[in-house]
Amino acid sequence: MKVTIITVAYNSAKTLADAIESVLRQTYDDIDYWIIDGQSTDSTIDIIKSYENKFNGRLHWVSEKDKGIYDAMNKGIRLSSGDVIGILNSDDYFTSDDVIEKMVAQFTDDVDAVYGDVHFVKEDHLDKTVRYYSGRIFRPWLTKFGFVPPHPSFYARRTVFDKYGLYDDSFKISADFEMITRLCCKHHLKMKYLHIDFVSMRIGGASTRSWKSRMEGTREVVRACKNQDIKTCRLMVYMKYPIKMIESLLIYK
Numbered sequence: 001m002k003v004t005i006i007t008v009a010y011n012s013a014k015t016l017a018d019a020i021e022s023v024l025r026q027t028y029d030d031i032d033y034w035i036i037d038g039q040s041t042d043s044t045i046d047i048i049k050s051y052e053n054k055f056n057g058r059l060h061w062v063s064e065k066d067k068g069i070y071d072a073m074n075k076g077i078r079l080s081s082g083d084v085i086g087i088l089n090s091d092d093y094f095t096s097d098d099v100i101e102k103m104v105a106q107f108t109d110d111v112d113a114v115y116g117d118v119h120f121v122k123e124d125h126l127d128k129t130v131r132y133y134s135g136r137i138f139r140p141w142l143t144k145f146g147f148v149p150p151h152p153s154f155y156a157r158r159t160v161f162d163k164y165g166l167y168d169d170s171f172k173i174s175a176d177f178e179m180i181t182r183l184c185c186k187h188h189l190k191m192k193y194l195h196i197d198f199v200s201m202r203i204g205g206a207s208t209r210s211w212k213s214r215m216e217g218t219r220e221v222v223r224a225c226k227n228q229d230i231k232t233c234r235l236m237v238y239m240k241y242p243i244k245m246i247e248s249l250l251i252y253k
Contacts, residue, residue, distance in 0.1 A: 001030065001083045001084060001104055001107065002030045002031070002032055002081060002082045002083050002084075003028065003030060003031050003032065003082050003083070003084045003085075003086070003100055003103075003104060003155070004031075004032040004033075004034065004076075004077075004080035004081065004082025004084070004085045004086070004158075005023055005031060005032070005033050005034070005082075005086055005087075005088050005100075006034050006035075006036065006073060006076035006077065006080065006085065006086070006087050006088070007019055007020075007023075007033075007034070007035045007036070007087075007088050007089065007090050008035075008036050008037075008038075008069050008072040008073055008076070008087075008089070008090060009035055009036070009037045009038070009040060009044050009048075009090040010037065010038040010039075010040055010044075010090075011040045011041060011042045011044060012040065012042075012044050012090035012091065013040070013042040013043040013044045013046075013047055014091075015090060015091040015202065016035075016044055016047050016048070016090050017047055017051075018093040019088055019089070019090055019091070019092060019093050020035075020047070020048075020051050020059075021093070022088075022093035022094035022097075023088065023094065024051070024054060024055065025094075025097045026094065026097055026098070026099065026100045026101070027097055027098045027100075027101045028098075028100040028101040028104060031058055031082075031100065032058060032060070032080055032081050032082045033055060033058055033059045033060065034060050034061065034076045034079060034080050035048055035059070035060075035061040035062075036061070036062060036066070036072040036073070036075050036076045036079075037061060037062065037063035037064075038063075038064075038065060038066050038072060039063055039064060039065055040063065045063055048061050060079070062075070062079070067169060068169055068172060070167040070168070070169040070171065070172075070175040070176075071167075071169045073087060073166075073167050074166040074167050074169065077158075077161055077166055078166075082158060083157065083158055084103075084104070084107060084155050084156065084157055084158070085155065085156060085157075085158055085161065086103075086152075086153075086154060086155035086156075087151065087152060087154075087176075088152065088199065089152060089201070091201075091202045092152055092199050092200060092201045092202065093199070093200055094198065094199060094200075095118075095119070095197045095198060095199060095200045096196075096197070099196065099198050099199075102194065102196055103116070103155055103194060103198070106192050106194050107157075110190055111190055111191070111192045112156060112157055112159075112160055112189045112190045112191065113154060113155060113156035113157070113160065113183070113189055113190075113191045113192070114154075114155050114191070114192050114193075114194055115135045115138075115149035115150065115153045115154045115155070115191060115192075115193060115194070116135055116149075116150070116153040116193065116194040116195065116196050116197070116198045117132065117133060117134045117135055117136070117150065117153060117195070117196065117197045117198060118133050118150040118152050118153050118197065118198055118199045118200070118201055119131065119132045119133065119197055119199075119200060119201065120132075120133070120200075120201050120202070120203050121200050121201065121202060121203070122202075122203060123202045123203065126200065126202075130203055132197075133150050135149040135150055135153060135193055136193060136195065138193070140184050140185050143181045143184070143185055143225060143228075143230055143232075144225060144230050144231065144232040144236055144237075145232070145236055145237060145239055145240050146177070146218070146221045146232075146236075146237040146239075146240040147240060148176075148177050148180040148181060148184070149180060149191070149193075150198070150199075151176040151177075151180065152198060152199040152201060153198035153199060154176075154180060156183070156189070160183065160189065163187075164182065164183060164187050165179075165182075166179075167179050171220045171223075171224065172216070172220070173213060173216055173217040173220055174217050174220035174221050174224060175220075177217075177220070177221050177224055178220070178223075178224035178227070181224055181225065181228055181230070182224075182227075182228060185228050185230060186228050218234055218237050218238065219234070221237050222234055222237060
């Protein structure tokens with residue numbers, strides 16, 4: 001089973017090598033790695049080129065303008081050849097070297113997608129866990145409160161995207177929420193939870209950068225739910241933040 005991993009980059013020179021190295025170290029060999037760059041102006045392309053030979057033909061990349069992160073992810077899906085597809089952000093990295101191997105082992109014939117856990121770290125202290133985000137509690141009815149499996153741990157079969165569509169790039173912050181909600185609530189995808197920590201994420205992504213971005217993300221979550229006839233409102237979605245604060249204090253696994 002070939003696994004496509006897609007990394008979207010733009011002026012990502014500061015962190016991209018960590019992401020690439022974590023893919024390179026994976027114990028699973030059949031990986032199709034795509035880096036979709038949005039015409040970076042820093043040394044991002046130089047970093048990508050420096051790793052090409054190390055991947056022995058498994059690393060592919062393009063650098064051209066796009067319409068945003070989700071448009072770039074869709075481009076990666078269309079260009080790739082994997083049987084299973086997932087996303088690794090340019091400022092994130094796999095927590096251990098056997099993540100992909102363990103994930104692939106869960107794909108029995110009756111499983112369409114696999115997801116697990118992730119954790120957030122401080123940018124200047126990668127060994128300091130800020131919050132542990134577990135997919136263990138996820139149930140489809142929790143989408144009305146803004147809960148879905150952690151997107152960086154979500155791997156789905158290519159046939160899922162072929163049949164049910166890609167990211168809706170009219171969502172600028174929460175297209176990942178919209179897609180997973182569409183798949184699990186509308187199309188009733190057969191998903192399996194794997195109790196491992198997939199990815200270490202530096203805090204400060206598009207959806208967590210500021211309260212303004214969180215508010216915009218919440219508006220998009222409400223819109224995504226309404227598109228799937230899920231009754232919710234901003235107040236219900238805001239309820240997830242106290243739960244996340246408690247989770248941060250517990251940092252459970």
